[in-house]
Amino acid sequence: MATITRPPRQHRGARPVADSHDFPTRRYDLVKEFVIALAVMALLTTVLAAVFSSPDENAITMRSWAAADPDDVVATATGELAGTTTSATYGAPYNHASEGQTLLGIPLQKWGGARIPVDSQDLVLQPLAGVSGDPAVTKALAAWKGASATQQAAWSAAYADALAKAGGDPAKVANGDFGPVPGMTAEFLALARSGGLEGTLTASGNFYGGDQTRSVLLLSDGAYLEDRAVAQQLGGDQWGMMNETGNYPGQPWMWLYTFWYQVKPFSTSANADAQVWGLMMVLTLGLLFLPFIPGLRSIPRWVPVHRLIWRDYYRSHPRE
Amino acid sequence: MSAAPQVSPAETGGSWTAWLRSKITGLVPAGQALPDRQPAYVASWIYVFGVLTLAALVVVIGSGLALAVGGSAWWHTSSLGHFVNSMHLWSVELFFAVMVIHLWGKFWMAAWRGKRGLTWMTGVVAFVASIGTAFTGYLSQSNFDSQWISAEAKDGINSIGVGAWFNVLNPGQMLLWHVVLLPLVVGVIAVWHVVLVRRHGVVPPLDAGPPERSGG
Amino acid sequence: MMTAPEIAVLAAGHYVHWGVIKVSVTNFAIIVSMVVVFVLALVVPFPHGDRDGSDRHRDRS
Numbered sequence: 001m002a003t004i005t006r007p008p009r010q011h012r013g014a015r016p017v018a019d020s021h022d023f024p025t026r027r028y029d030l031v032k033e034f035v036i037a038l039a040v041m042a043l044l045t046t047v048l049a050a051v052f053s054s055p056d057e058n059a060i061t062m063r064s065w066a067a068a069d070p071d072d073v074v075a076t077a078t079g080e081l082a083g084t085t086t087s088a089t090y091g092a093p094y095n096h097a098s099e100g101q102t103l104l105g106i107p108l109q110k111w112g113g114a115r116i117p118v119d120s121q122d123l124v125l126q127p128l129a130g131v132s133g134d135p136a137v138t139k140a141l142a143a144w145k146g147a148s149a150t151q152q153a154a155w156s157a158a159y160a161d162a163l164a165k166a167g168g169d170p171a172k173v174a175n176g177d178f179g180p181v182p183g184m185t186a187e188f189l190a191l192a193r194s195g196g197l198e199g200t201l202t203a204s205g206n207f208y209g210g211d212q213t214r215s216v217l218l219l220s221d222g223a224y225l226e227d228r229a230v231a232q233q234l235g236g237d238q239w240g241m242m243n244e245t246g247n248y249p250g251q252p253w254m255w256l257y258t259f260w261y262q263v264k265p266f267s268t269s270a271n272a273d274a275q276v277w278g279l280m281m282v283l284t285l286g287l288l289f290l291p292f293i294p295g296l297r298s299i300p301r302w303v304p305v306h307r308l309i310w311r312d313y314y315r316s317h318p319r320e
Numbered sequence: 321m322s323a324a325p326q327v328s329p330a331e332t333g334g335s336w337t338a339w340l341r342s343k344i345t346g347l348v349p350a351g352q353a354l355p356d357r358q359p360a361y362v363a364s365w366i367y368v369f370g371v372l373t374l375a376a377l378v379v380v381i382g383s384g385l386a387l388a389v390g391g392s393a394w395w396h397t398s399s400l401g402h403f404v405n406s407m408h409l410w411s412v413e414l415f416f417a418v419m420v421i422h423l424w425g426k427f428w429m430a431a432w433r434g435k436r437g438l439t440w441m442t443g444v445v446a447f448v449a450s451i452g453t454a455f456t457g458y459l460s461q462s463n464f465d466s467q468w469i470s471a472e473a474k475d476g477i478n479s480i481g482v483g484a485w486f487n488v489l490n491p492g493q494m495l496l497w498h499v500v501l502l503p504l505v506v507g508v509i510a511v512w513h514v515v516l517v518r519r520h521g522v523v524p525p526l527d528a529g530p531p532e533r534s535g536g
Numbered sequence: 537m538m539t540a541p542e543i544a545v546l547a548a549g550h551y552v553h554w555g556v557i558k559v560s561v562t563n564f565a566i567i568v569s570m571v572v573v574f575v576l577a578l579v580v581p582f583p584h585g586d587r588d589g590s591d592r593h594r595d596r597s
Contacts, residue, residue, distance in 0.1 A: 017433045020521030023361065037371045041414060050403070053403075054405050093484040093487075112478070114484075116487060210492035219471070228464070245464070245549075248409075248562065249410075291440050297432070301526060
């Protein structure tokens with residue numbers, strides 16, 4: 001009689017797995033199992049929702065931003081006019097001001113193209129142009145538009161410096177040649193305070209809005225949004241991608257994505273976003289193709305958790 | 321119960337209907353679409369996490385449908401709406417928890433064996449698609465969370481050039497991705513995944529030899 | 537709809553620090569619960585259904 005021997009380990013991948021349909025069976029009610037599972041999940045969800053609820057922190061309005069941090073509004077408006085804000089220097093998809101991030105030297109960000117054109121100066125100029133019945137604003141805007149780009153840059157950069165020296169308080173700014181910038185930014189703040197800025201930056205001219213791109217860009221050009229987020233541990237270098245406001249559950253499944261941002265070289269890299277994405281894409285492909293990766297696919301054999309799962313089967317079918 | 325026999329093009333006379341019928345009925349072995357018996361080795365609590373994931377997905381979709389009835393801003397002003405939102409959040413947390421436990425179990429069982437590689441892969445894609453769906457959900461809250469998450473996420477997505485088309489700062493776009501496009505993707509992949517499980521059957525234990533024919 | 541000025545910063549939740557790792561207590565509880573449930577699923581015995589006809593094999597047709 002031929003002896004049945006186990007095939008050598010290196011050919012294990014080629015050994016066929018027995019057809020599951022050939023094995024002894026027992027009665028099992030799949031539909032009942034699903035109905036019970038549904039009842040359990042529905043009940044668990046209801047209890048958790050009733051006990052713990054869900055967060056709903058109000059969105060920051062332009063008005064609340066102006067009330068909470070007026071100096072930030074003025075500094076942001078100045079920066080937009082000077083072309084020094086994050087959005088003004090972003091690159092694709094908003095403008096061509098920067099080459100953007102690269103991954104292994106490949107300029108992926110730039111390749112996307114500036115398909116969502118945003119003029120950062122217009123984030124300030126457009127709402128101001130909508131103000132009517134205020135000759136001071138009209139005059140300031142005319143002075144701004146009549147000046148050369150170099151003059152505009154000089155005025156706004158000088159005012160930004162002066163603001164910084166004055167601790168951000170426009171009232172304490174020393175005298176200097178700032179052109180119409182102080183007046184424009186003060187009017188911009190007043191507009192924000194009155195609620196006149198809400199909605200003016202959504203898809204312009206469209207009653208229904210729905211696209212908040214320009215509003216969010218303006219808000220994130222300031223420091224207030226990030227200050228609020230960092231105070232709630234939502235910042236990028238605070239594992240923020242995993243977190244939620246207050247004590248609410250966050251997104252634990254984002255742990256690995258946000259982990260890389262906490263460690264070098266990503267934490268100090270100018271291309272961190274593209275690099276982390278690239279790395280996570282590789283790891284995801286690794287997970288996807290795990291069954292075909294030698295070594296990785298053998299881990300379940302080396303660490304025999306399966307002996308626990310199928311302990312009844314192994315007890316009644318001991319290995320020869 | 322027997323499946324409709326596979327038909328060759330010659331027999332169907334080129335009938336698309338007959339071809340499609342044969343493809344559909346051939347997807348799963350006869351009697352295995354909803355069998356009332358399982359292999360005896362399917363005897364561990366780890367096996368319930370697949371169906372728990374499906375059940376959680378049903379609750380996610382159901383609570384989402386309820387939110388859709390009230391509209392995207394309903395939950396900010398209605399306490400019932402807020403409760404439904406809470407159901408949606410917690411069903412999502414449960415969904416991911418049981419799905420990951422299901423993944424852990426399937427990994428330690430090396431459940432891709434026996435031509436089940438595609439089952440594993442559709443599971444991974446469903447996982448990744450679910451993360452994307454949840455992401456667009458977070459963007460659709462119309463509150464501080466949405467503002468911050470969109471402001472941050474745009475940098476990641478813009479950095480690889482995708483932001484030119486997929487604009488996370490556009491709630492109108494993100495909401496439609498969240499309630500229409502991505503649930504369809506997740507749904508289709510989940511169905512495909514389950515069909516594959518029924519097609520190949522539950523993977524036998526590691527090193528299980530072919531069962532003896534003689535026993536009764 | 538006019539909203540009141542938001543002067544106060546709402547309090548952050550509770551966090552656990554361990555070296556570079558910083559995780560919210562809630563998220564940590566979720567992760568720990570998942571591991572516990574996983575281990576329980578492995579070790580808690582699964583009720584065996586009746587074994588009548590349990591050795592029926594697939595009909596070879």
